[in-house]
Amino acid sequence: MDSFEWNKVFMGGLASALLVMMIMWGTEELFHVEMAEAVAYPIEVPEAASASTQDVVEQGPSLAELLADATVEKGQRLFKKCSQCHSIEEGGANGTGPNLWNTVGEDVADNAAFPYSSVMAGLEGNWTFEQLDAFLTKPTSWLRGTKMSFAGLKKPADRAAIIKYLWVNGDQSDSLPQPPQTVAGLEAE
Numbered sequence: 001m002d003s004f005e006w007n008k009v010f011m012g013g014l015a016s017a018l019l020v021m022m023i024m025w026g027t028e029e030l031f032h033v034e035m036a037e038a039v040a041y042p043i044e045v046p047e048a049a050s051a052s053t054q055d056v057v058e059q060g061p062s063l064a065e066l067l068a069d070a071t072v073e074k075g076q077r078l079f080k081k082c083s084q085c086h087s088i089e090e091g092g093a094n095g096t097g098p099n100l101w102n103t104v105g106e107d108v109a110d111n112a113a114f115p116y117s118s119v120m121a122g123l124e125g126n127w128t129f130e131q132l133d134a135f136l137t138k139p140t141s142w143l144r145g146t147k148m149s150f151a152g153l154k155k156p157a158d159r160a161a162i163i164k165y166l167w168v169n170g171d172q173s174d175s176l177p178q179p180p181q182t183v184a185g186l187e188a189e
């Protein structure tokens with residue numbers, strides 16, 4: 001082979017190497033585009049999903065609104081779930097649980113004749129509407145170690161009805177929270 005033919009071989013080799021490189025580069029470009037789309041998509045989806053879940057949560061009525069809408073009759077009906085352990089009338093006997101006359105707004109665990117668990121006896125503060133709502137959602141999670149073995153009330157409207165029933169069975173020293181009030185206003189109380 002003379003140098004001219006070597007040249008042809010060399011150039012041919014170079015050309016095919018270039019071609020291969022261009023193809024690879026092209027594929028890479030395609031691949032990048034696909035990757036970019038693949039990455040962008042799953043990020044956008046959970047964002048959109050969480051935004052809408054948040055909206056649903058935020059759009060749910062507040063405790064104040066639920067309390068305003070709740071009827072005492074519904075609360076009384078639902079209290080059957082509690083009455084196996086609790087009496088509610090003034091001066092009523094303690095059972096498995098303490099008598100619940102005048103609970104809303106009063107000190108937690110203030111029934112001197114009832115043997116509370118150490119965790120409940122150790123709780124500071126009053127039973128506010130919000131605290132009762134949190135406690136009754138799932139007592140054993142809200143207060144680990146409580147003796148109140150009750151699964152809880154999942155529906156916010158059911159809890160509001162029972163809390164309203166507890167409230168009318170007491171001296172009502174705390175007034176019902178008013179729906180137009182802001183959450184910040186309630187916490188400041």
Ligand code: HEC
Nearest residue numbers: 081082085096097108109110116117120146147148149150
């Ligand atoms: C299986 C029995 C049982 C049932 C059912 C039950 N409770 Fe209780 N409850 C208890 C016991 C026991 C305690 C005391 C908990 C402790 O000392 O840890 C208690 C404590 C409480 C307290 C705190 C009282 C205080 O003096 O601070 C409230 C409020 C309360 N229960 C409300 C309810 C409501 C409302 C229901 C129904 C939705 C209910 N309970 C259902 C057994 C029960």
